[in-house]
Amino acid sequence: MNTERSLHQxxxxxxxxxxxxxxxxxxxxxxRTPMTSVGPLLPFxxxxxxxxxxxxxxxxxxxxxxxxxxxxxxxxxAERVGTERLVFAALIFIAIGIGVRYFMYVPALFIGTVFIxxxxxxxNVLLPGIVKKxxxxxxxxxxGLYGISMNIVAAIGSxxxxxxxxAGLNWNGSLAIWGSVVFFALxxxxxxxxxxxxxxxSVLPSAxxxxxxxxxxxxxxxxxxxxxxxxxxMMTWLPQLLATHGYTPTSAGGCLxxxxxxxxPMTFIIPVLAGRMKDQRIIGIGIGVCFLLxxxxxxxxxxxxVWVILMGxxxxxxxxxxxxxxxxxxxxxxxxxxxxxxxxxFGYLLAAFGPMVFGVTYDFSGSWQAPLLILAxxxxxxxxxxxxxxxxxIGN
Numbered sequence: 001m002n003t004e005r006s007l008h009q010x011x012x013x014x015x016x017x018x019x020x021x022x023x024x025x026x027x028x029x030x031x032r033t034p035m036t037s038v039g040p041l042l043p044f045x046x047x048x049x050x051x052x053x054x055x056x057x058x059x060x061x062x063x064x065x066x067x068x069x070x071x072x073x074x075x076x077x078a079e080r081v082g083t084e085r086l087v088f089a090a091l092i093f094i095a096i097g098i099g100v101r102y103f104m105y106v107p108a109l110f111i112g113t114v115f116i117x118x119x120x121x122x123x124n125v126l127l128p129g130i131v132k133k134x135x136x137x138x139x140x141x142x143x144g145l146y147g148i149s150m151n152i153v154a155a156i157g158s159x160x161x162x163x164x165x166x167a168g169l170n171w172n173g174s175l176a177i178w179g180s181v182v183f184f185a186l187x188x189x190x191x192x193x194x195x196x197x198x199x200x201x202s203v204l205p206s207a208x209x210x211x212x213x214x215x216x217x218x219x220x221x222x223x224x225x226x227x228x229x230x231x232x233x234m235m236t237w238l239p240q241l242l243a244t245h246g247y248t249p250t251s252a253g254g255c256l257x258x259x260x261x262x263x264x265p266m267t268f269i270i271p272v273l274a275g276r277m278k279d280q281r282i283i284g285i286g287i288g289v290c291f292l293l294x295x296x297x298x299x300x301x302x303x304x305x306v307w308v309i310l311m312g313x314x315x316x317x318x319x320x321x322x323x324x325x326x327x328x329x330x331x332x333x334x335x336x337x338x339x340x341x342x343x344x345x346f347g348y349l350l351a352a353f354g355p356m357v358f359g360v361t362y363d364f365s366g367s368w369q370a371p372l373l374i375l376a377x378x379x380x381x382x383x384x385x386x387x388x389x390x391x392x393x394i395g396n
Contacts, residue, residue, distance in 0.1 A: 017134075061352055128336045242308075262311075
């Protein structure tokens with residue numbers, strides 16, 4: 001009787017692991033959608049609040065700056081209060097930000113955006129460490145699952161926000177809908193608060209300082225930064241680049257969706273593949289080559305949809321490998337969180353200013369060739385840093 005029951009019913013341990021995994025996936029689903037849902041609604045927001053293009057553009061820049069500023073501090077705070085508690089607090093910040101943003105006033109829009117950026121920054125940094133601690137034998141699979149959850153829900157948010165607003169909820173109602181995902185994440189993640197109360201309360205000072213002096217850590221950081229810069233630069237400027245080659249806004253938007261579609265599967269495939277390999281250098285080199293070929297292809301202006309799809313493959317692969325490197329290049333969960341904080345601080349700082357530099361270079365040169373050459377050069381740098389970032393472990 002007991003044997004039959006054990007074959008058909010999950011054990012308490014299995015149930016706990018399922019709830020933990022579900023919580024991780026729900027958290028991941030909240031880490032991009034509050035941002036990706038804004039872009040399609042910018043015209044509505046500008047009209048409703050009478051914002052200039054520069055001010056409206058800062059709505060998407062503020063979260064990236066929050067990521068850069070707060071990422072290094074998240075692991076230190078987690079050591080004091082516990083990782084699960086800090087992630088729960090981060091979800092509350094995101095929920096508050098979404099709620100404040102509902103009020104159709106300029107200060108409320110920006111205050112809510114700051115809260116959202118702060119919450120997402122903490123979640124971004126701590127998730128790799130949580131995965132490493134709780135799923136040490138399945139890091140690649142779980143990382144792939146949360147990566148694809150993050151990107152699928154983000155793509156849905158980007159695609160349905162405008163139709164929802166036009167259906168009568170206005171831009172603020174459309175943005176507020178995504179608070180429901182945060183609510184479910186809070187409910188499921190609340191289960192984790194009673195566990196591991198004393199985790200990560202102390203760390204040796206040498207472990208903190210060695211990370212910033214490690215060549216391996218800086219190689220991972222540079223890899224993360226360059227792939228982030230590519231993604232946010234393409235999301236910002238690709239439609240205008242295509243317009244110079246005769247693409248209509250509709251066809252350029254279609255190409256951007258093709259790029260996003262190519263990103264999604266790679267955020268799952270690459271972590272799973274990397275998790276099965278002892279040496280990830282060949283994957284990193286391949287990603288650098290993909291970025292290089294995509295940039296050169298866009299430079300030529302020939303068969304542009306092919307290079308757009310390749311850029312999506314490179315961006316998705318780069319993101320997936322970055323998330324894995326945080327866990328694979330460290331020996332502890334707190335070490336993974338610290339490396340994640342360091343790399344994401346630098347990465348999102350580049351992501352915040354990369355599109356601006358790309359645009360300024362275009363303004364000075366009068367063509368897209370010069371900024372694409374910069375990206376191509378950075379692609380070569382990815383190949384070289386992958387030689388170090390793809391193998392070894394930081395002694396923390």
